[in-house]
Amino acid sequence: MRSFSLFLVLILHFGLLYGSLLADDTMQLNDDVLGLIVFKSALLDPYSKLLSWSEDDNSPCAWEFIKCNPMNGRVTELNLNGLSLSGKIGRGLEKLQSLKVLSLSNNNFTGVISPEVALLTNLENLNFSHNGLSGNIPGSFSNMSSLQFLDLSKNAISGPVSDTMFDNCGDSLRYLSLSGNYLEGSFPKTVSKCTSLNHLNLSRNHFSGDPGFSGGIWGLTRLRTLDLSHNELSGLVPIGVSVLHQLKECLLQGNHFSGDLPADIGYCPHLNRLDLSNNQFTGQIPMSLQKVNALSFLSLSNNLINGDFPQWISNMSSLEYLDFSGNSLEGALPDSIGDLKMLKYLSLSGNKLSGNIPKSMVYCTSLSTIRIKENALTGSIPEGLFGIGLEEADFSRNELTGSIPPGSGKFFESLQILDLSGNNLTGNIPAEVGLFSKLRYLNLSWNNFQSRLPPEVGYFQNLTVLDLRHSALVGSIPGDICDSGSLGILQLDGNSFTGPIPDEIGNCSSLYLLSLSHNNLSGSIPRSLSMLKKLKILKLEYNQLSGEIPQELGKLENLLAVNISYNRLVGRLPMSSIFQNLDQSSLEGNLGICSPLLKGPCKMNVPKPLVLDPYAYGNQRGGQNRDDGTSRSNNKSFKNHRFLSVSSIVAISAAAVIAVGVMIITLLNASVRRKITFVDNALESMCSSSSKSGSLATGKLVLLDTKSSPDWTNSSLESILNKASQIGEGVFGTVYKAPLGGEGRIVAIKKLVASKILQYPEDFDREVRVLAKARHPNLISLKGYYWTPQLQLLVSDYAPEGSLQTILHERPSSSTSLPLSWSTRFNIVLGAAKGLSTFAPRV
Template sequence: MVMALLTVFFFLAPILVNSTNPALNDDVLGLIVFKAGLTDPQSKLASWNEDDNTPCNWVGIRCDPYNNRVTELVLNGFSLSGHISKSLLRLQFLQVLSLSRNEFNGTINPILAQLQSLHFLDLSENSLSGLIPDWIFRQCGPLRTISLARNNLFGNIPDSLSSCSTLETVNLSYNQISGSLPSGIWSLTRLKSLDSSYNLLEGDIPSGIHSLYDLQEVNLRNNMIFGQIPEDIGGCFQLKTLDLSQNSLSGTLPEPMKKLSLCTSLSLSGNLFNGEVQNWIGNMRSLESLDLSANNFSGQIPVSIGELLFLKELNLSGNGFTGSLPETLTSCINLLVLDVSMNSLTGSLPQWIFNSGLWAVSLSRNKLTGRMDFPPLTSYAAAYQSLRVLDLSANVLSGEIPSAIGSFRNLLLLNISRNYLSGFIPASIGELKTTKVLDLSGNWINGSIPAEIGGAVSLRELRLETNFLTGRIPIEIGNCSSLTSLILSKNNLTGPVPIAIVNLTDLQIIDLSFNNLSGTLPKKLTNLSHLLVFNISHNHFQGELPVGGFFNTIPLSSISGNPSLCGSILGQSCPSVHPKPFVLNPNSSSNGSSFAPDMHRKRIVLSISALIAIGAAVFIALGVVAVTVLNLCVRNSMPPAAPFAMSREGDLSHSPTTDSNSGKLVMFSGDSGGFVAGNNALLNKGNELGRGGFGVVYQTALQDGRSVAVRKLNISSLMKSQEVFEKEVKQLGKIRHPNVISLEGYYWTPSLQLLINEYICSGSLYEHLHEGESINCLTWKQRFNIIIGTAKGLAHLHQVNIIHYNIKSTNVLLDDSGEPKVGDFGLARLLPTLDRYILSSKIQSALGYMAPEFACPTVKITEKCDVYGFGILILEVVTGKKPVEYMEDDVVVLCDMVRGALEGGRAEECIDGRLNGNFPAEEALPVIKLGLICAAQVPSNRPDMREVIKILEVIQCPSEGE
């Protein structure tokens, strides 16, 4: 009897527990319902099982050990998407909710305000949009930390922020938040960290910051804040980091800042500060990083900086500092990085910079004079080993390059260009085994390039242009296997191009122009698959230009000034080389009878030649007859219909014909009846629309009357199997967007593949920008619409996980209403692998649009490479100039030209002169800046296309009458 009762109790125990502790079921139920509303592509939440009594062992969950209630839900970087369900309200003890680095979109769910126990909320790095909700701060409860960084939020920071008195950390960075900082923001007396960097904030910084005794970090970098730094900032005694860079702040630095004795990082770069930097700066004794670059500071560099004993980085570049570098900087024993470039410093090159253990020194673009002398190696051996970057360019240094330059064994960059250095390049240059960039250009250096240059095996960029170098290019240059840029133009070099150059397979830029080089060009130069620039203009080269690869599209300006060069691209055929004829000596005189054997031999030769000619003629005639007969037989055996087998979109498994060699035409929109003509007429050169990296495009018509553009693919050797090819093409055929060209169908045989696209009648953007007449040039409104329409097309491609790889003006077509349509996308999916070198040579052949990461095998290719190309496209549309233009003695890179004009306050000069000033500056200038941001060298610094669209919508001025 007792045993029976125990058995019953054993089976009923779980039920009794569940019925007496329903809270456990609340947590399980709440999380399971939350999971049901998510998309979990990587099955990260596989351990969440609805049959479990408690979720405490599930991934991402942490519970209170005393009551087993869920207190933390942390799902960072799980690639989750969907919505935040109100089922989380069942988690009554939830204190930490962290969903960062996922793909949640839409607006922020108001149910979060009802999580009464929440202390920590992190929704950063998602795709959330809309306004920052007012309720999130009005009902914040015990909330201490909130991070909404790196989303698509816009609008003002709500005033209710100041009512959430428990807040300690607020991070709203990397959004599109506008307006000014709330006037009551400094009433958050517990605030320790405020980060609203990389937004669109304006107005001034409110006063009252002195009341925040616990404030440790303020980051308002990259906004549009103006005015002055509040005088009362000195009251924030705990402040450790202050970053107000890249704004429009002005005035002088307030003296109360000297009270920030615990501050370790002060960054005020990229503002409009002026006046002198006072000696009180030395009172900020804890500073490790001081950045005052890109302002209007003047006067001498304060000697008190030498009192900053913890200083590691000092950047004073881009100001108007005068005088010499203070000797007191030698007291900064921890200093690693010194940048005082772009000032008006004078005096000689300070010797102490080589005896301070510095890693990077930039003194470029100053007025330093004297010789480039280095301290004796025996005294400063350790200092020579520490230096990684040395930039002394654009000064007035003279004399010879010291042979001690080779002692900097760990140097990565050496730039001493644009000085007045003379003499020879020392042979010790070959001892720079780790140097990646060596720039000696723009000096008075003479002599030859030393053969020892081959010892600098890590070189990626070698610039020796605009000197007085003579002699040959040493064959030892072939040892520099990592070279990507070789620029030797504007010297007096002689001799041929060394054959060893063809082994430098990473080369992208070769500029040998304006020398006295001669000889023929190595044919194997066509093997340099990454080549973007090959300029040999104004030399004495002769013979045939290499054929194939880059050389099929080489600009004529890059080979001009070589009258003895020939080849099809020059329109000048090369003379044929025939063997010299065998001539009998008519004066041969062994004896008088010798003439008869000579005549007999001549008759024999003539007879053989005649026989060969007759035989060849007969053979050719027979061949013509045979081909004619075969053509007649084939023509008679063909049915009268077009030679393409037709299939509907749904039938991808087989062709209607049983002949394996027959073509298979699939139209995604149904039966078009085939083409009007057969493939002979279809691929006629008269129907050609253009050529690209993947093949030639022709115009033709379907039997239902529709015009289509047909691309004949020329990558059969790289093509995937028919099954995989059809699968990829079918996916591309599903893409439908007003700003994307539609794929209508395809045609397949083992030897011929055609893609059938929507036909766009008004030509490419390139034609409208660069080939149209001035009177018909695009208006500003048309250009803006083209930019934003192209952005929307690219954003849609990225949304369906397609990287374009080849965005450029020839791949943006305009329909009859001027609406842009992005074409030539997705073709890389037809290759067996996304090999960046294939892409570089076959797809990304357009110079100027290629993102820098294509040249670096270790950097992942992402949608950001399209953003780079789009940035260049913006500048092309606004300026009307090509990404790279070749002048008579110069190469103008559009991105660099625009950036220089912007920095010099001449941005409006860049706008296409054909507009005659008919453009709104309040739109044009921000668009130019957006183009430069999109074309940033570092991929992470570029926005994504959704962000680009939001920014363009903010920039766009309202139409008249709205």
């Protein structure tokens, strides 16, 4: 009986213990659910990727992006890569005590990294890369002794890296990437304690100082990738790299390393990628490099390396990318360079290489990019080189001669960039150039072709830049030069092109730079240029262009710079800010552009009028019928006088020119007497109108036909000279209608364009009084003037019937008014001619 009682007690005890274990396990499972739900609550999930996460579940193992240990049901992996999640990495994760993998890369997480992440003592893989995390790396990360993989790259983490961060990494940490942040300060030398590292990437930060290669990085013998590029590191890179037998990538570009290249760099047998560019290395290229048969990428560009170009380069048979540009290498390229069958990219620009381009390069059949500009290479371009499928060829700024190879086959289909500028190439530009269907950039400038531009240049479908400056080209510019519509830059300066600018150039809808200067182009500026809505720079200087500047060019809203100097242009500038604000150097050297900046005359292209005798025809509207007998009897006389005499036609056609010339010559006479130069300050004076300055010197109204003159103050002038009272506008000023004094007399006031020709009131008074003495039935005489250094006004009688322009050309405002008859128009023209003839002796 006693034994049975003991048996019951034992059963009860083990039952209670088993129940306790089950309760404890359930509690642990609930901790995982609780931790993940708390973590989720701080996130923004725009695509509902975490919809399966429910707080009602007893276990998260069935949730998406979760993996559990099948033995105990605990969460071991949380992988939320690329789900567009945002928010902060907050609380909750610390409850996942069995978590080994935490990967949240390629999301939009922000804020600082929570120190509580370091409480996950079993964590082996931590990946927070490609987010927007900021702040410092928590110092508690040094306690994560089990960590094997740590990637915090492409964030905004800043500050220094703690000296103790890698004290406990021991044999565990194998992958470390902190690249693409804002980390600064000294290189964390304690990283050398991570002896199992095979990937070390601290690139694109602001680390400075000597990283300590000897006894430090060179001691990480398991390294396969070493990337310290794009920092501010300095010092020497000493011998010792050869102990890194497993090294595949050594990337130190974009720092301030100096001294010789490590001589034993070629004894890393598995080295595949070596980039030491953009530093300050000196000396020669180590010969040991020829032993690295596996090397496919080699860049030593932009250093201070000198010596001869390595003749053993062909031993590196696996090379696909070779860049020695921006150094001081000398000598000739070896013929054996053609043995690099796998070479795709070759850049030797900016050295001191001489000799010919090896013909053997035609055997580099994998080559897609070749850049050997800015050397001293001579001879011709190997003919077969333009038949191997190049995408980019840049031979510019050498001393190459001969003609351009015609190209064939793959070259037509592949070439996108061709730059042969700055050589001494001759002969014709091959017509085959138009067959380059993918060509985007063509620069043949600064050569000596002495030939015509082939019309095939219009065949390009994707060309955006065409630069043919200073290439001794002759003939005319092809009309279909940009039929494709993709051309953005067209530069034909400094050639000997003749003939007109083709109207078809208006089809260049994408053009934003057009430069045709320093040629012998003639004819007028085509109005079709106004169709180039994207045009920003227009250079037409030093040609033989004539006529007036199309007013439509004023509608080019994106235009930033214009130069039309040294042509044969006349007339007004287009009414836009860019043309009205051109400086003298952009306008000078023409026949008669109307601008106060220029000393020469202002000329207008006025077509020669054909003036008919109004009595030469019978019944005209508004005219009179003459007696038939009289008409017949005087038929011979009408035949002889049906048109005005030659002298009358000349006088009438010159009317506008003489009218403007009277004012110009009168003012220039005073200018000569005072020897005042006004060109340098003309723009400033043009802008100093009464409505803008607000600080005019006090002037006085002078009436020539009375002794008393009403006082005009600045404020009263501002009320008179406003937009409402404006009745006309001309080359030399604006005309307003205004009352004079208290008697209600209406006068016309012309506000002249301000200039410094007449700087003194006595000069202005003398010249106005000379003009006022002119008497003729067909002239309106001056009645007075107003003068200050900033404002000059001329006062004359007001013509209430409007201007001659209105009467002659505009429709009558009243329906009962009839248009002017031919006889009335004839009398107006004849009267104007008589009035102008009064000034003929003076002109």
